[in-house]
Amino acid sequence: MVRDSASSEDSPSLQNVLDALDDPDCRAILRVTTEPMTANELTDTCDIPTSTLYRKLELLSNASLVREQDTINPGGGRTTRYKRDFDDVTISMTEEDDFSVTVERPPRKADERLADIWSTMGDEL
Template sequence: MVRDSASFEDAPSLQTVLDALNDADCRAILRETAEPMTATELIDTCDIPKSTLYRKLELLSDALLVREQDTINPGGGRTTKYERDFDDVMISMDEDNDFSVTVERPPRNADERLADLWSKMGDEL
């Protein structure tokens, strides 16, 4: 299961972000998820096997680069879509010559924050 990045206050580690961005399949997923997509759509669009896709989504989730959105279907059940969750990723070096990563996120409106909370509650039930 992909984590909801809105619920995490800690920045991802530099190595986690680099590992995700160094993976060709992860980069393909990030290119395609400017708009929310289901796993099935990503499998077809990125030409990635299902089991591999979920591993890559987990890697991207750990790096807080992708977020999961659940929609409740009127007829029952829910649909999960995945969306890129950053505007910019910056890697810098400080005065002690240590590298760091900063992930800039798009602002969320009240409806999106509520949907994130609702999704998280659904996972805990």
């Protein structure tokens, strides 16, 4: 399962962000996830095999560039959708000549924050 980047308060590591952005499949996923999409939709849209897709989603999640949104289905089970989770990524150099990364995120509405909490609770059950 892909880690929920939305619940992470830590900034992603520079290397994780660079690894994700250097990957053509990850960039393709980021281009189409302006709206939430299921893994099946991503597989079809990006023409990426399912097994590869989950590895790419893991890269993006580790870089905190994509987040999961779970929906509970009325008949049971849940559907997971993936959405790009940043407005801007900035890589800069500090005064100590170290590189740093800043990920600016869109503001979350109350229902999105509640959905994140619900998703986290579901994972722990």
